[in-house]
Amino acid sequence: MPTISLNRALCVALAGAAVLLSSCGDNADSSNVDSGDFQKNRAVYALPLDQFRAIDIAALTYAANLIVRPCMQKGGYDWPIPPYHPNSSADETTNSAGRRLFDPSIAQRYGYHLQPSARPEEDELAATLNSRRLSPAEEKARDACFKERDARLPLPSGLDLADSLAGAAYDAARLDEGTLDRAREWRDCMAPYGISDLPDSPIKMPSPSLDKRFQVGGSGTSASSEEIEIATADARCRESSGFSRQIYDVEFAQQLESIAQSREALERAKADTARLNKRTRSIIAKYGG
Numbered sequence: 001m002p003t004i005s006l007n008r009a010l011c012v013a014l015a016g017a018a019v020l021l022s023s024c025g026d027n028a029d030s031s032n033v034d035s036g037d038f039q040k041n042r043a044v045y046a047l048p049l050d051q052f053r054a055i056d057i058a059a060l061t062y063a064a065n066l067i068v069r070p071c072m073q074k075g076g077y078d079w080p081i082p083p084y085h086p087n088s089s090a091d092e093t094t095n096s097a098g099r100r101l102f103d104p105s106i107a108q109r110y111g112y113h114l115q116p117s118a119r120p121e122e123d124e125l126a127a128t129l130n131s132r133r134l135s136p137a138e139e140k141a142r143d144a145c146f147k148e149r150d151a152r153l154p155l156p157s158g159l160d161l162a163d164s165l166a167g168a169a170y171d172a173a174r175l176d177e178g179t180l181d182r183a184r185e186w187r188d189c190m191a192p193y194g195i196s197d198l199p200d201s202p203i204k205m206p207s208p209s210l211d212k213r214f215q216v217g218g219s220g221t222s223a224s225s226e227e228i229e230i231a232t233a234d235a236r237c238r239e240s241s242g243f244s245r246q247i248y249d250v251e252f253a254q255q256l257e258s259i260a261q262s263r264e265a266l267e268r269a270k271a272d273t274a275r276l277n278k279r280t281r282s283i284i285a286k287y288g289g
Contacts, residue, residue, distance in 0.1 A: 038252075038255075038256065038259075040248075040249075040252055042244070042245070042248050043103075044095045044096070044101070045095050045097075045099055045101060045248065046095070047097070047166070047169075047251060047252060047255050048252065048255040048256050048259055049162050049165060049166045049169070049255045049258065049259065049266075050096075050097045051270065052161075052162040052259075052266045052269055052270045052273070053097065053159070053162045053163060053166065053273070054097075054270075054273055054277070055159070055273055055276065055277065056277050056280060057098065058084065058085075058086075059084070059086065059277070059280045059281065059284060060153075060276070060277075060280050062081065062084035062284060062288065063153060063280040063281075063283040063284050063288075064149050064153055065079070065081040066081070066283055066284065066287040066288055067145075067148065067149040067152055067153060067283065067287075068142070068145045068146065068148075068149050069081060070287075071141075071144070071145035071148050071149075072138075072141060072142065072145055075141040077138050077141055077142075079145075080125075080129055081129075082122055082125050082126040082129060083119075083122055084284070084288065085119070086284075091114070091115050092106060092109070092110070092115050093106055093110055093113075093114045093115040094114065094115075100114075102231075102235060102238075103235050103239070103244070104232055104235040104236050104239065106235070107228065107231035107232040107234065107235040108228060108232050109228075110222075110223055110231075111214065111216075111223025111224070111227035111228045111230075111231040112205070112206045112210070112211075112214060112216045112223070112227060112231050113214075113216055113221065113222060113223045113227075116222065152283075153276075153279065153280070153283065155276060156269065156272035156273070156276065158265060158266075158268055158269030158272050159269055159272070159273065161262065161265055161266065161269055162266060162269055165255070165258040165259075165262065165266075166255065168254070168258070169251050169254035169255045169258060170251055172250065172251070172254045173247045173248075173250040173251035173254060174201070174203065174247065176246070176247070176250045178246050178250065179243065179246050179247045179250060180201075182241045182242045182243040182246045182247075183200060183201040183202065183241075183243055184200075185241035185242070185243070186201075186202050186237045186238055186241040186243045187200065188241075189233075189236075189237035189240060189241055190233065190234060190237050193230060193233060195207055195209070195210065195230070196209055197209050202234060202237070202238050202243055203247075205234055206230075206231075210227075210230065213227075214226075214227040
């Protein structure tokens with residue numbers, strides 16, 4: 001079975017997570033596709049292709065590290081692993097597929113920030129470990145251990161298909177004429193707030209100046225009252241302009257079309273993903289302690 005690199009798969013699976021998606025439809029035409037198996041739920045931004053991309057990223061990362069650690073230790077090198085929590089509580093700002101969620105309720109609580117971590121010390125440890133510099137000898141040993149990891153935890157190439165189709169559906173929704181029209185209405189709605197670099201679409205919010213002012217990606221930062229005010233206005237304008245519903249409906253319909261055209265290959269990828277998740281759980285059960 002063809003496989004893809006675990007490093008590449010993790011990057012693909014997490015791509016786009018920073019895009020703020022409006023959550024809380026019916027404008028797009030999907031009448032030529034049977035949508036009975038796929039239920040719309042804008043509150044969690046559920047999309048039809050999600051079931052074909054259901055990799056447990058946290059478990060997969062932990063299992064991969066469990067393979068790499070003893071390999072590195074054989075060469076005399078340490079390979080610390082952050083703790084793994086299989087039953088972590090749900091995050092209000094991120095859905096189960098890893099997409100950011102954004103609506104007036106979320107904006108009123110968190111602004112543009114992610115929900116604060118329940119385990120900030122462990123997050124800091126993970127960030128430190130991920131950014132540590134390795135010596136040339138350690139890098140050589142790591143690369144060899146990564147090959148062992150990929151051999152023991154191979155990822156089926158079919159995973160690329162669902163990601164590719166999902167990306168194409170998002171691009172189609174983003175560039176849809178109805179979406180662009182509603183983006184212009186959203187911009188008119190946001191004009192009174194005097195944002196100097198207000199973008200042409202809400203998917204580009206927060207703008208660079210707001211991102212810098214509010215330190216949205218800053219470690220240990222939280223939303224100020226000003227950030228919450230602007231973020232809430234942004235979320236409400238997305239709703240009142242119809243942007244949130246339009247982009248979701250078009251993306252949903254585009255994914256249905258993609259599934260209709262590639263159903264057999266996607267079902268194979270879904271089965272491969274289930275086997276991967278099972279293999280991941282087995283590795284954790286055996287070596288995770």
